[in-house]
Amino acid sequence: MCSNQPEQPEGQALDVRIIRSARRKKTISAKLVNWYTLEVRAPDDISDAELDEAVDELVQRMLAKRNKMRQYSSDEDLERRAARHNRALFGSKLKWRSIRFVGNQQKRFGSCSPSRGTIRISNRLMNAPAFVLDYVIIHELAHLIEPNHSPRFWELVYRYERTERARGYLMALAMEDDQIEQE
């Protein structure tokens, strides 16, 4: 059905970044800094065995949490979402010929050709959280009106209330990609 299924990170698809601190007493805390990275903060004097055990448990918990956020999108889903945002944010004024996932956009998350009316979304976003995917769709839809990144463009995009959060998420993802390329 769909030829460009993304690689689906399974199992231990979380990089764990451990930060030990002498100032921490007993507690270990963890947060997902982006989709792929779990940051664990631990006291300096905790034993490796104890830390390993705690990290294992945290990874399981975070994977479960992440799986709840995950959704799988498709080209049909893109059409539905774009139509919905067109109604909600653009007064149903926008028209486009196609919106679909593509696999050859490593640098960009989306692109738009306003003259042809075609929108392409990186398939790296196929299983990103819905609010991030929606932001990229809205960003590309707004380019149908403003083919630039002018203040007027951002005014359109910021009609979507989760724009700021989604941009932060994508920035973290892009930074991580850069690190991978350097290796």
Ligand SMILES: [Zn+2]
């Ligand atoms: Zn843009």
